[in-house]
Amino acid sequence: MIDPFAPPPEPAVVVGTGRLTLDVVVKSGDATIRAQAGGTCGNVLTNLACLGWLAYPLTDIGTDEPGRRYLADLRRWGVRLDLLETYSDQQTPIIVHQIRNGEHAFSSECPWCGGRLQYYEPVPLERVEQRLGRVPRADVFFFDRDSPGSLRLAHHCRQQAALVVYEPNYAGPESQLDEALAVADVLKYSRERLAGLADSRPIVGPSLVIETLGGDGLRYREWPSGTWQYLPAIPIPQVRDTGGSGDWCTAGFLHRLGRTFRTRTAEQVRDALRFGMALAAWNCAFDGARGGMYLVDRSTWQRDVRRLLSGEQFDPAAGAGPTTQLEAGLFCPHCQPESTARF
DSSP: OOOTTOOOSSOOEEEEESOOEEEEEEETTOSSOEEEEESHHHHHHHHHHHTTOEEEEOEEEESSHHHHHHHHHHHHTTOOOTTEEEETTOOOOEEEEEEETTEEEEESBOTTTOOBOOOOOOOOHHHHHHHGGGOOOOSEEEESOOOHHHHHHHHHHHHTTOEEEEOOSOOOTTSOHHHHHHHOSEEEEEHHHHTTHHHHSOOOSOSEEEEEOGGGOEEEEETTTOOOEEEOOOOOSOOOOOTTHHHHHHHHHHHHHTTTGGGOOHHHHHHHHHHHHHHHHHHHTSSSTTGGGGTSOHHHHHHHHHHHHTTOOOOTTTTOOOOOOEEOOSOOSSSOGGGGTTO
16 A cells, blocks of 8 residues: 655655735634744645645745744745745735634734734736746646736646646636636635536636535546546544645645646545545644644654544544744734734
């Protein structure tokens, strides 16, 4: 039996752009506010780095305190910073994660003063063009925002034979959804945000569509000729927080199948998705999108995910801690230092 954590053949390269933010985690009952690199794209690439991939996010951040913490967290997990640029006249985008009694809410406002925090803005097309010569030949390109810059990068990587994976969370009238689908090999989305997307409109481009169903697992189909196949969620005794679990599912799937997708078998697709779902289940035992990474060591993490894959039911968080996650520091530009001493 193949070890799902077996390192990929060297080198395995993923390039990504999209939502990369500093996640500020405010948890009920915890007086310390924590911070980590996040956003959908940020989580997927960081997770793949932990799985042994060379992960290159293309993004822009500020030289501010949030930016420094963002970079420190990426370095900790081995994420490559070659395509990341910092600007002194730019603020680092921040998302506040409010975790209370198993509920996970997102906000762009400071939890203390209510001031508006910097929202994520895609890297402008001209800046993407300037960096194309530095983009390594990728096995996988991941994006979650359909901006002109991300579409240009998707086409660039696909021309070099990369597997292109698109994971939108919005499909409104101002989006470039059709253009993004046309360049994608894999479409993944959640029923919570885009229920029935593949049933409600023509899907031209992807050859595999994955729809996550929350606690009901996921469904997937070869497109357009296949039929929907369902996989039940992997159970754990206590779900503390589901935030970021979809990102773990994506990373696990790509780790197993990202380099051999075009010669895939039905069994390989199923096994890759099950591995992603086991990582997602493990993540649900902890607070925060990647909270468990700061509480257990690598060998414990791998052992427990294998146990979940084998059907064993247990609490991965039992005996874990204390956290080694960064404190958030002075992340709000509107607050005065004396008013944020409790940070």
